[in-house]
Amino acid sequence: MSILIKNIDVLTQNEGREFLRGVDIFINGNKIERIGKNLKEKAEFRVDGRGKLAMPGLINTHTHLAMTLFRGYADDMAFWEAWPKKVWPKERKLNGEDVYWGSLLGCIEMIRSGTTCFADMYFFMEETARAVERSGMRANLAYGMIDLGDAEKRKRELRKGESFVRKFSGRRIQCSFAPHAPYTCSKELLLKAKELAEKYDVLIQIHLAETRKEVYDSVKKFGKRPAEYLEHLGFLSKRVIAAHCVWLTKREVKILGERGVKVSYNPVSNMKLATGGAAPIPQMLESNVCVTFGTDGAVSNNSLNMLETMKLGVLLQKFHLWNAEVLNAQQALDFATRNGADALRINAGRIEEGRLADLFLIDIKAPNMIPFNPSNLVYSSNPSNISEVIIDGKLVMEEGRVVSLDEEKVLEKAQRVAERFILG
Incomplete structure (x- = not known):
């Protein structure tokens, strides 16, 4: 799978803790292959990053x-x-x-x-x-x-x-x-x-x-x-x-x-x-x-x-x-x-070329995130701000919807299981 994220701000968490603005991220297989401006790589999936920030999972x-x-x-x-x-x-x-x-x-x-x-x-x-x-x-x-x-x-x-x-x-x-x-x-x-x-x-x-x-x-x-x-x-x-x-x-x-x-x-x-x-x-x-x-x-x-x-x-x-x-x-x-x-001991935790593509996108235009400061990610954010999650180079959540699982089925089954053994 390949993914191209366009026009995204990035909290890299690299050695210099760089904050990048308006860049593209190209993911090929399970790795981050390129980060830069105006990337032209062809990808199976394109994600519009405008108004969002990418950070390591x-x-x-x-x-x-x-x-x-x-x-x-x-x-x-x-x-x-x-x-x-x-x-x-x-x-x-x-x-x-x-x-x-x-x-x-x-x-x-x-x-x-x-x-x-x-x-x-x-x-x-x-x-x-x-x-x-x-x-x-x-x-x-x-x-x-x-x-x-x-x-x-x-x-x-x-x-x-x-x-x-x-x-x-x-x-x-x-x-x-x-x-x-x-x-x-x-x-x-x-x-x-x-x-x-x-x-x-x-x-x-x-x-x-x-x-x-x-x-x-x-x-x-x-x-x-x-x-x-x-x-x-x-x-x-x-x-x-x-x-x-x-x-x-x-x-x-x-x-x-x-x-x-x-x-x-x-x-x-x-x-x-x-x-x-x-x-x-x-x-x-x-x-x-x-x-x-x-x-x-x-x-x-x-x-x-x-x-x-x-x-x-x-x-x-x-x-x-x-x-x-x-x-x-x-x-x-x-x-x-x-x-x-x-x-x-995993090659993740940073958004850098060559790292595992484990990251998520968060809406920094949400009311609780404005005016934006990186510290908002700790003090202001909540799960409802997260729109996409990528793990091992695959989209597991897209536009706020978990796509790797049948969420409704899991929630229904887990509720029944919990009721049975807690009440039993």
Whole structure:
């Protein structure tokens, strides 16, 4: 497929963070081939870019896609009340078909809000992979492993995780290993996951230091805080994407920086679950930690909207630290694009010749975007402003309509699935 976008403004997110006005973008296959004025290339599809801006697709580095089915199910409850008593019991009733439709629902929501790639850990991941393939999205997927110290369960979890990695890694889908968290995984599982990730040269996803209780329990059980414990095991490396990282000391932040760990900052989920603090993002940046954005699952966020996540991620830091200058819109854009791409090891996150054609077009003539300033993309935009989304060189949303899926059918089916298992 080839696409020629004419007369478009471009937020490149390249090294110089250039802003281009009135240029053309020629996409050939799955790559951006040329950017310039008055391009004459012939293309199968032409898109009029007047009044719009192209920017790199947003990258969500932590979610549980099928949990869209739980949207609104555990609202206004504390984590340690909601999950053991409500969420986990219902999750045990899910089947593969449920996960498939919940994943398709999540793909539609992400496409509509400008997300082109995401990282996910859950179960029935073959069904999530099937949904990703059908939707046209890009993803890094992992089977979430939990053993709770049970040796037989550990063997089963590792077999499932390894089988998934061997079977599903491909052009738009990369796979990784995902030991759920230090408090749900034995030392043996953590170290074996690390060994397997090195064997297959893939990433590791893990939850880390999300709540105070997690830290308290870690100190009580291991004599060390969660990040210190993982460092003690030799688990931390540049392969690791650690979600949340709210309750970290300066020493732990320094360890993450030294080991090259990537952090997925999930501000909306953290606020909704009242984790009681904010991830120490300024300290992470000082320690050269690659910070990215995640939404977490819809049960602890209610949406997969990365535009909202960028805004609230900045505002939370300003509010928490009493400092209006502590984090800015450009840094938020970097977290959501360049850093996310680097963390997931994909050639995207910028609009440059030779990069993957993962981008979206946003209406900058809408009332909420005028007068236009690039910071509007963080502080003012919403999904209704997005008109086109291109992933891997293919139009998956055109003129505000998702074209890679039968949206009406997916929404109807997901509603029925959610009603059945939530009420059942």
